[in-house]
Amino acid sequence: LTAIDFDYTIINDNSDTVVRQLLTDVPQSVEDLRGIHGWTFYMNEILRLLHLNKVPASEIIEAVVCIPPTPNMIDMFHSLKKMDCEVIIISDANTIFIEEWLKAHGVRDCIHKIYSNPAKLQGRRLTVKGYHEQNWCRISAKNMCKGYILSEYIMEREKAGTVFRYLSYCGDGRNDLCPILRLRAEDFVFPRKNYTLDKLLKKSDKVKCKIIPWSDTKIIVQTLQNLCVKKK
Known part of the structure; x- marks a missing residue:
């Protein structure tokens, strides 16, 4: 199983901030919502303002779809599919942005x-x-504990008869730390090199899994291919 983040991991930007830039001016009262109610509440208000400014949903989605992938990410998805590796996305973006981007890029x-x-x-x-x-999780945003989601998925698959021999997690940010702390010694984390998660992991003494930073996804594919050979 490979779990992966979206913003700055699959795509080479933050989908929310790209969409935010479609507005020329945001009132301070709206900007203040980030600190009061959190990022997702704020983004819903940004989407409302875009609608009021007559920016169509198609233009918003097009802005997201045009964000380029990180180096060799598309090839990585195809490689993991050939390896019969289950891939899930756990992201604090939103379902429409992710679905539309994946469809547009054929993955x-x-x-x-x-x-x-x-x-x-x-x-x-x-x-x-x-x-x-x-x-329940102090290191996660109030709207999403990625560690909880990962654990729930693993239990759900176990009930269906699938037990994962290896787990891997690929991400870039602070909100990716919780799921990584749940990984075992035989598992892998792939933090994007020189991003927040990479820096946090260098300071942490609580991580049990193997840490392999990346700037190109080729190293992720190579590592997981080697695991597939071991399984045989």
């Missing part, structure tokens, strides 16, 4: 499941809300 069928903040089109307006509201 939607490489992903088993997407866990993200649910978004939908209401009339001509995009809306987004938090994935869940949690108070």
